[in-house]
Amino acid sequence: MRTEFDTELEERLVRYARIDSQSDAHSPSVPSTRIQLDMSRLLIEELEAMGAQDVTLSQDSVVLATLPATPGVDAPVMGWLAHVDTAPQYNATGVKPVVHRGYNGGDISFADAPDLRLSPDDFPYLAQKVGEDIVTASGTTLLGADDKAGVAVLMTAARHLLNNPDIPHGTIRLAFVPDEEIGRGVTPQLPADLGADFAYTFDGSSPGEVQYESFSADAGVVRITGVSIHPGTAKDELVNALHLGAKILMTLPHVTMTPETTEGRDGFIHAVSMTGSAAEVEMHFILRDFEMAGLESKGTLLRQVCETVAATEPRARITCEISHQYRNMRYWLEKDMTPVDVALDALRAAGMEPLTGAIRGGTDGSRLTEFGTPCPNIFCGMQNVHGPLEWVSVQDMAKAAKVALNLATGVARLDPTPR
Template sequence: MRTEFDAELEQRLVRYAAIDSQSDAASPSQPSTAIQLEMSRLLVSELQQIGAQDVTLTDYGVVLATVPGTAPGPTMGWCAHVDTAPQFNATGVKPVVHRGYNGGDITFADAPELKLNPEVSPHLAGKQGEDIVTASGTTLLGGDDKAGVAIAMTAARHLLENPDIPHGPIRLAFTPDEEIGRGVDPRLPADLGADFAYTFDGGKPGEIEFETFSADGAVVKVVGVSAHPGFAKGKMVNALHLVARIIQCLPQQRMTPDTTEGTEGFIHVSEVKGGSSEAEITLIIRDFELEGLAEKGALLRQVCEVVGRGEPRAQISCEITPQYRNMRYWLEKDMTPVELVRAAVADVGLTPVSVPIRGGTDGSRLTEMGVPCPNIFTGMQEIHGPLGWISVQDMALATQVAIALARRAVS
């Protein structure tokens, strides 16, 4: 179904997606990459052009702005992140709009071997006649979360141009570094100034998420014993061999991302670097319950201890750092923000669906820090890879939900 928002959403997504704004977990900077600020500065300019108030780019890289209220009501936050995932190439993104999708294969100009169809991505089966946006095959699209940015911007512009729509104050926040778990600076909750908020960072139409993984990060460092390989017998301790042993000792079934689903947690080896003298394993640990998260962390430590006892000349350390926690722990105490958006989803003719997120959002940290923040769909699919796609019409549904949500908050 075509809407008044389609053209604007398409133009915004295509414009935003072409900007390289990947984050980088290895960088200590805030934000982690300077290129994210190109996107942030563009948003500052666009917000000023549409008449938003209090437009600010904070020194920690978040774009903040206000849509003034037209009726008494609570202050609501709308959040989306400007960075794209570092796991796949995002330099030189060339968005492609496939108008009036015919239900068959979508091909990619820069990667002819790739094909996108309902067999690969089942949600496409219901998208015939809609306008599908992809990249050209050699990059990710960046719909995660340029789609969320486009939705929030379009809804904000609409409210600013239609002051007859009753709504309370709306605070916009466009964050960097969400993909590496650093999107919510400790100063953000106070600077946002919202009673509750929503991230636009979800998938299929109708989905409202208020339960996420709890997450820890882990770094295992292995220091071996260096020796000339020609004279190493009885002397060398190869750090890489110990790294391989640690990884092999971790459960390979029902505890890795590729063997789990639903509410099952995992331990994921995300990176190995180093050489025979010193090496490092980076892992992420995920579970929906804190008890399960702690058990997986304890298992990793135990594996490191056992491998270390087998080679006492080596030094093996395991550092586990909390990242974010399941937002359900806080939201289940007061489901008002969830019920509000469920009603807004129903207002636009959709059936609200809530499923646990096998991941996290900026809302996980905001909720933990005192700003209840469920997650709302955008339509994005097959994210973080070359087959990423989104329907413009799905984005329009999310925009309609945002506007209905604004109305609902003062009714």
């Protein structure tokens, strides 16, 4: 059964998903790709048209806007965030969203990839969506519901509040952020630009999710310089950087400490890329753990492996740099659980039992919390993200929109927080 929000949510998601806004970790610009601004400019136009105030594009390319408090409401300022970029791991050019209305419970096929199937046998949650409206891409791209479903949810909730001034709420600040997928969207400037006492990202999957614990994360870059020489005269002279890179990979505990061998609260070291030649190689790693001691031990291990391999070939040069990405939001949120408690109440008011498991990843909220604005994560319905089998139920998005409205009325009942 379609809800009052379904048509708008579907239209927004389809419209947004068609826009290529993929980020690029190898680009130094802000945002990392100019195409993200196509999404940003559209959101600015739509926010202005619906009557939002203070609509701007910040120096960090964040779309900001204000929903002013209803008369007589003096409450904390709440922020709502979603990100405009899509993941660089899979093709995102030429997305053709497909709406499978009234899903019949069988396999979903893809017009542009006849051999591809989205099956409830492989993804049991899909089996629960019979009768709902499922949106996928056409088979050769990701959909981009991560996080354009979140964008659609917040734009729909914002329009509803602006059109219904009888719904009491405090000041709400909207932020649509670039480059979340590469960990660069939230800068130290965003808390001041946002001006919120606390905030929520809408960047989760299954209905009921409210997450206030994430991985802590570092990045590792290993650079190897070998000795390059013509292979015809290479005897006892050539030092192949590719071979040394392979030794590093094989020396790391790839059976017990990689994403494909871990789950739950286990951390990992993930080799993301290895590029170069026999002369020079650059390797990129991500390091993840829920606890700082575990994260630090993984950085130490990567350095030790590099030092061990370097010792086997003194003519080579191997460096290992570990850099900060984000930290577990729990470290800050557990000091004041008010934003989490408000979210739990909002979910229950929408008829859902809260799901509070830890995220095996991070969100913009991880960095925003670390920078001083507490920011749990709320679901928006996306499933199987970052690949061609990505999908979302319009009805799940509608549940997220209802939660956003419940957050608005719930915060309106709180005493204002000194800022």
